[in-house]
Amino acid sequence: MPNKRLVLLLALMVLAPLGVLGWFAHHSLAGRNAELRTQFQALLQERNDQAAQGIDATVQGLALGMNSALNRIQNPTELATAAQREPLAVMAFWLDSSAHLLYPDSTLNLSRTEQSFLVRTRSLWNGSARLDLSGGAEVPATQTPSSRSPNTENEGGLLALARQDEQGWIPWFWEDGLHLVYWKRAPSGAVLGFEVDRTALLAWIIGALPEKDPGHGCFVLRDENGSLLHRYGGYRVSPDDTPLAQQKLAMPLQGWTLAYYGPSDAWETAFTRSERSAQLMRYSILGLLLLGIALWFWRESTRSLREARERVDFVNQVSHELKTPLTNIRLYAELLEDDIEDEHQRQKLQIIRSESERLSRMILNILTFSRREKRKLQLNRQSLYLEESVQAVVTHFALSMEKRGMRAIVMGQAERPVSLDPDATGQIIANLLSNAEKYAAAGKEVIVELRQTPSFTELEVRDHGPGIPWKLREQVFQPFYRISDHLTEGVAGTGIGLDIARTLAHLMGGTLELAPSDSGARFVWRIPA
């Protein structure tokens, strides 16, 4: 029968640490989640950054190409051809150091293309219009026209810019939208440039962008109006998706934004899944370890219990086996007694009978003990005259006691019958007498006294032996306990006699105690009325 306390203890041993750890882990995971989310956010932002930088690099490369093309131009007449050959250039221009536009030269005949170019770029040459340089992260504050003295005659904003830089971009608004110019300063102080077609620029950028996103997300490029220019990556953006990372692009694409979209739990999918599984693994390893230890404990503790039970079972079994032959011995000895006349023979037979009775008692004790362990003890209460019971037991002991030079004296009376189990009663008295016989033979006398009052009946067994130390008065009743001193050594005994006697006494509603005594042991069995 599994020990409930043990099971509880072991369960606690396993669950408590797991519980505590789990609670901690959950807490730390929540914190870690927040940390990871920030980390992931930063990663996405960085990835978006890199993509934006990639676009920037493409544009810078194109600017470099245009720069070289402009470098090769020696005089304004070459510009028309140069613009035709430059894929990104819609038109070209040459502004000399005194702010005269040498190409397109309005004093000459101009094609329609050239004419419309002059019209839409008016604000660049006048210098009176504000140049839109806002939004470009790399353009330092000193670039804004307002910080310069404006309205110097014939001074284009472009020339003023050219004093500070070698080359650059200028976006400006005209009618249908944003237009773009790339310019560079020539050694002569003139400014050459191309009007750049933003659509063509976008096409070049698209050509340089990748098609897949290793993060299974999607990059979306939008213009200053929020219209979609391009997307790549594969993830299908749904209308209510918000970007996981976003930023504005630098000059000359300022106003354009690059946003990164992905599944909203992308960060979780990426990070915490592995985190969580790692956690779970650690957790379960610990759990298994603890469980293993608990099981080992269990096995160990139940082993001794098991072994003990096995031993008890064995003894029980043996005792049962012994009972039958013993009964036969007693029976035949009794029968034989009727047949024998000779006194000597009868005496020998008596010894056989009393010894086999002793054996019987021992077996009964053991069986009682084991039955008690198994909770199978049952008592048949009857109306008993104690005097008779005592006398019966004393008679049984008479011969063996005589052999040791002892005798039992019965005193007192118990006229009123008591409700007791006769076998148990006999067992109690027999155990007490047996002890006295074993240990108090030197005292020569064992007195069994009966006392009876209206409220209780008492049976006392006292001897004149060495007695039992007062401090051991409880311990002697422990099963298997035998006082270890020279007295017990060499004396056969199981050590369960008193334990049985007390158990039986308790079971019948009474008590069995060691009473104080000057000399010898004094056991008192008190039976309430």
Next chain:
Amino acid sequence: MFRNTIFLVAVAAIAQLSAAVTLQVNSANPVLLEKRTQTTLVQLNLVGAEPADQGKQRMPVNLAVVVDESGSMGGDRIERAKEAARTVVSMLGPQDVFSLVAYSDEAITLVPATKMTDRSAAYAAIERIEAAGSTALFAGVSKGLSEVRKFHERNRVNRVVLLSDGMANVGPSSPGELASLGRAAGREGISVTTIGLGLGYNEDLMSQLAMASDGNHAFVENSVDLARVFEQELGGVLSVVAQRIQINIQCPSGVRPLRVLDQNADIRGQNVQLNYNQIYGRQNKSVLLEVEVTGKREGEQMELAQVQVLYDDPASKRRETQQGKTAVRFTASEATVRREVYKPALVEAAKAKTNIASKKALELRDKGDLVGAGAVMRATVDSLQVQAVQYDAPELAEESKAAEQEAQTLSAPAPASEMNKSRKELKARQYERSSKFSIQKSK
């Protein structure tokens, strides 16, 4: 000295014969009225030479095919498109470069620019085309251009062929934006041919993209015809005899260039400049410059125009020049003027003017003014009939009949679907008339 002259003439003739492009310059009216200010035409005719033997001396090709794989292409259309792509690949040789871009929600490069030494990978990639999604046309063309750029050489024919059946709806989608892209491609020397499939695409977008880059444009109503059209396009590409053509026309004082009929040109005072990406083998490209002439006195002569044509010649791998000029003389007799008229120029002019009228009429029809559209076309019809009689030119009568048919189409009220279809047909036909090259007519 006489021998020298003959020698030089012979050399010139031989040079002309073996030239990739032959230039002829004519005046529509070799004789003009004296003293009066009148309008006449200078006609240039650029004739492409016979294309070289296949696989031997022809220019290697650098081709990107950009295929629409949006949802609407599902079923028969995408299968036919794949078939057309396979046809194209089968016509390429180991010295040619091929790339394949497919676009729906996004543009994906299925075959990055590769030499066709082994075509199996290309065929395998064509099989991966699947129809689903929207139409990122701009991205598709951009990617196609980017692939062509990888092997971009002056000695190759660099081309993008775009197939689309629907409205662009991802990224820049207006005709103006795609025209900008086309112009940029043209500046790079990459022509974009646009093939519109079915009745759902934007013909303005497709034709403007092609026009800006000097590609071809076709309207394919039924996907069954796709393979054939692709084949014709590639046939044209394989037949290219000259690239990066620049035409410079210089008029002396007294001759004022007004406009070039039905073509894009830069007119700066006395100078006219036109640019074309390529001349196809056997192509007759006619350029008509309308000029205003202040008449001299009878008997006097005047040069009308000096023409210089520059082009890249794949055979010599050099930039070659052709020159030509034309002059007029003056008379007092109107009859002489009429008699001496150069009919081929008139016929070409008639075609060009019909096309201009057709475009104008279509604009009016778009606004709902069917009457006005009809009127514009019929004015041309009448004028052609008059000219046919005036110059005794039955060819003009033929032109007049064709113009009459078109007048009917343009002025007849019809349900929206009919109008849509006829608009696409008209746009495609107008385009071919301007570009002087067809990939739809079976040869």
